[in-house]
Amino acid sequence: MNAAASALLVSDHVAGSVYALTVPDGTVTGRLTGRHLSEHAGFLALPGGRVACVDDRRGELLVLDPLGDELVELAVPVAVPAEHLACDPSGRRLAVTTGLGENTEPWSDLLTVVDLATGEASRVRTHVGEPGVTVLGGGDPLVVLRHREPGALAVHRFADLLAAPPGCPAVTPHALLPLPDDGHGDAQDPGSSQVFAATGAGVHSARRKGDTIVAETVIPWESPARGWYLRLDTRRRALWTTLRGGTPDPLRWPDWTNQAWCHDLETGRTLLTELGPGLVFRLALARNHTAFTRVHPDGDELVLLGADDTLRRVPLPAMDAAPRRGDTPWEGVERRAVAASPGSDWVAVTRGGHGEVHLVDAESGQEVNRLRLSTPLHHGGHVMLLGRSDGADGDPVGR
Numbered sequence: 367m368n369a370a371a372s373a374l375l376v377s378d379h380v381a382g383s384v385y386a387l388t389v390p391d392g393t394v395t396g397r398l399t400g401r402h403l404s405e406h407a408g409f410l411a412l413p414g415g416r417v418a419c420v421d422d423r424r425g426e427l428l429v430l431d432p433l434g435d436e437l438v439e440l441a442v443p444v445a446v447p448a449e450h451l452a453c454d455p456s457g458r459r460l461a462v463t464t465g466l467g468e469n470t471e472p473w474s475d476l477l478t479v480v481d482l483a484t485g486e487a488s489r490v491r492t493h494v495g496e497p498g499v500t501v502l503g504g505g506d507p508l509v510v511l512r513h514r515e516p517g518a519l520a521v522h523r524f525a526d527l528l529a530a531p532p533g534c535p536a537v538t539p540h541a542l543l544p545l546p547d548d549g550h551g552d553a554q555d556p557g558s559s560q561v562f563a564a565t566g567a568g569v570h571s572a573r574r575k576g577d578t579i580v581a582e583t584v585i586p587w588e589s590p591a592r593g594w595y596l597r598l599d600t601r602r603r604a605l606w607t608t609l610r611g612g613t614p615d616p617l618r619w620p621d622w623t624n625q626a627w628c629h630d631l632e633t634g635r636t637l638l639t640e641l642g643p644g645l646v647f648r649l650a651l652a653r654n655h656t657a658f659t660r661v662h663p664d665g666d667e668l669v670l671l672g673a674d675d676t677l678r679r680v681p682l683p684a685m686d687a688a689p690r691r692g693d694t695p696w697e698g699v700e701r702r703a704v705a706a707s708p709g710s711d712w713v714a715v716t717r718g719g720h721g722e723v724h725l726v727d728a729e730s731g732q733e734v735n736r737l738r739l740s741t742p743l744h745h746g747g748h749v750m751l752l753g754r755s756d757g758a759d760g761d762p763v764g765r
Contacts, residue, residue: 372707373432374714374737375417375750376723377403381741382423386432389712389751390725392737396437401428404448406465408765409750411758412457417750418764420448420462427451427462427480427487433754445476445489449496451764455503455556458483459524463511465496472496476534479509479527488528491536492520498552500561500763502574510572510579512552512563517545519563519570521578541578545570553596553605554762555631562605564593569605569629585629588636593627599651600760601708603631606656608646609638616694619645620663626656626671639677641669645695648765650706650713650751655728657713659702663691666702668715670728678731687719701746709756718746 373395376385379402386396402423410418415433420426421441429440449465459481464474475494480487497520498512507524520539530537551564559574560582569585587593591611599606611623624646626639644662646669651657658669659682666688668680682702689695700718706728715724723737750765752758 371433372710372712372751372753374705374723375409375430375432375752376716376739376743377405377419377748378739378741378743379403379405379422379748380744383741385739386437387737389710390735392725392735396432398437403748404446405745405748407448407451407462408748410451410453410460410764411750411752411761412453413759415752415754417752418451418453418460420444420446420451422446422448422467427460427478429482432752440482440485442480442485442487444478444480444487445474447474450499450552452499452501452552452554453762454501454507454524455762457759457762459501459507461499461501461509463497463499477511477527479524481528486528488530489534490527490530491534498549498563500552500554502554502559502561502579503556504559504574506577508574508577508579510561511539512545512549514549515547517547517549517565519543519545519561519572519579523577543572543579543581550594551596551607552763553598555598555603556760556762557603558631562596564596564607566592569593569596585636587627589625589627589638591623591625595648597649597651597765598761598763599628600757601651601653605629605631606649606651608641608649608658610646616696617692619689619695620691624660626658628656637675639671639675645689645701647701648704650704651708652706652713652728653708653711655706655711655713657704657706657728659704659715661689661695661702668704668713668724668726670713670731680726680731680733682715682724683717685718685720700744703746703749705749705751707751707753707756708758709753710751712751714749714751716743716746716749718743723749
């Protein structure tokens with residue numbers, strides 16, 4: 367694979383394929399088959415344009431270099447199904463939590479930690495329930511697990527976890543901070559050694575102090591809705607999410623309300639922007655825009671929120687098996703994934719079930735290319751746009 371300045375990673379986790387493509391022309395420069403990546407754990411940006419992800423079928427953490435000559439740089443066995451993936455700010459020390467997989471109830475309490483510099487890995491038992499995770503730097507790294515039922519931020523020393531004996535022993539955190547039981551969504555600001563957890567009450571924050579963390583203020587949603595996903599803006603010190611409101615009944619999903627929520631960590635200012643009704647999932651950060659996809663029976667669109675707070679709406683062609691009125695937006699339907707790089711203006715949006723990726727110029731709102739792959743991208747697949755030094759590794763949580 368030829369070295370490139372920017373690249374697009376596309377995972378079809380149902381078909382078991384991973385593609386690396388050049389941007390914007392869409393030339394396939396590398397492909398993996400038989401690799402079913404965890405869509406929930408996502409892609410984690412590492413320094414130097416490298417990417418970490420988890421193969422849920424083989425039980426391996428993969429380090430990929432889509433900008434280099436060889437796509438797979440390293441493979442390390444980890445516990446699966448992977449739920450969340452994070453690293454310390456250096457990109458050296460990683461943690462992988464486990465979740466439901468194809469099960470209806472949480473059942474696994476396994477946590478894997480990996481030191482990429484030495485290749486060492488260790489598995490321990492924590493608490494059943496799909497924990498979120500962040501890995502704080504600053505001296506000895508700390509692994510912070512966000513638990514539910516009971517809700518808590520549990521602090522472990524990374525070195526202690528890595529040195530655990532074989533046999534997946536149970537470990538006890540050396541510090542706990544209480545949280546509400548409905549936590550979902552995690553972020554870390556490496557510059558301030560802060561961790562954040564989304565709950566119904568708002569965004570709970572805590573800061574590292576020695577080998578523990580201390581609770582700080584709760585950032586309100588300033589809306590009757592709540593966010594289920596947190597993302598650090600590496601272009602400035604800010605947090606992003608989408609607030610979903612309306613009846614929680616999944617059969618009423620076309621009526622769900624959606625607001626872009628941005629909280630500036632420097633000024634404390636929160637900006638809410640109406641995105642429209644329907645299903646809005648994850649978001650992506652381009653150089654001067656934040657990108658959202660909105661799925662709705664009346665028509666899908668890419669929504670681009672500019673740094674000047676202006677909105678541009680780009681219509682997207684329909685998906686044959688899109689969610690319908692009267693059904694849920696989750697089971698047996700197609701979705702869309704969105705990706706962007708903070709170092710460029712490109713935005714990539716998938717068309718689930720069609721094997722297509724729309725490449726849009728965020729500055730003009732024009733589709734500049736439509737990439738066609740050899741697998742369908744069922745469930746929308748998962749995508750990542752990246753550059754060698756675009757700063758995306760400033761967010762040390764998998765997306």
